[in-house]
Each structure stands twice: as C-alpha cells, then as structure tokens.
Amino acid sequence: MYSFWSSLLLGEHSFTGNPMATHIALSKNIPLTALEFSEWIQLFNATVDDLFEGEKANEAKIRAANIARLMLFKIEAASSI
Numbered sequence: 606m607y608s609f610w611s612s613l614l615l616g617e618h619s620f621t622g623n624p625m626a627t628h629i630a631l632s633k634n635i636p637l638t639a640l641e642f643s644e645w646i647q648l649f650n651a652t653v654d655d656l657f658e659g660e661k662a663n664e665a666k667i668r669a670a671n672i673a674r675l676m677l678f679k680i681e682a683a684s685s686i
C-alpha cells in the first residue's frame with residue numbers, strides 16, 4: 606500500500622502489483638458494488654483528512670475516487686461476462 610501511493614503521488618516507481626486484477630478476483634468472493642466503493646471512499650477521504658492536508662492530500666483523494674470508479678466499472682464488466 607505504501608509503495609502504491611508513493612508511486613502514484615511521489616513518482617517513486619516502486620509498486621509492482623496489479624490492483625485491478627486483485628480486486629476483480631476479490632469481487633468473485635465478496636460483493637464489491639457501488640455501496641462498498643462509496644463506503645471505501647468515505648473512509649479513505651476521512652483518513653486522509655485526519656492525517657494530511659495540502660496539495661498531495663487533495664490529489665490522493667481525487668486519484669482514489671477516479672481509480673475506484675474505474676475499478677467498479679471493470680468489476681461490473683467482468684461479472685457480466
């Protein structure tokens with residue numbers, strides 16, 4: 606998780622995982638719908654706001670929301686195959 610966000614926000618290039626594939630696989634075992642993503646985003650934003658402020662904190666929230674939207678789209682597409 607550290608390397609994911611360091612790569613995204615600080616240009617570290619240390620993350621080698623595949624979060625889309627990980628969450629598509631996860632969604633086969635537990636429901637990952639718009640409801641779960643909405644709760645995830647609320648918790649993520651609240652945690653960022655508790656711990657950080659400034660440009661990078663805002664960028665983290667915007668990028669998390671964009672990735673969550675794409676992830677949900679891909680999960681829905683994968684479940685309709």
Ligand code: HEM
Pocket residue numbers: 606609621622623624627628631637641642645668669670672673676
């Ligand atoms: C409902 C929403 C979500 C749930 C319930 C969830 C849950 C999880 C779980 C259980 C894992 C561990 C999977 C494993 O090790 O096999 C994981 C990994 C991870 N999640 Fe999520 N996640 C959610 C949304 C997101 C979003 C929106 C992001 C990115 C903005 C994210 C980023 C990651 C990353 C980077 C990993 C590590 C993946 C890897 O090592 O390849 N997650 N998540």
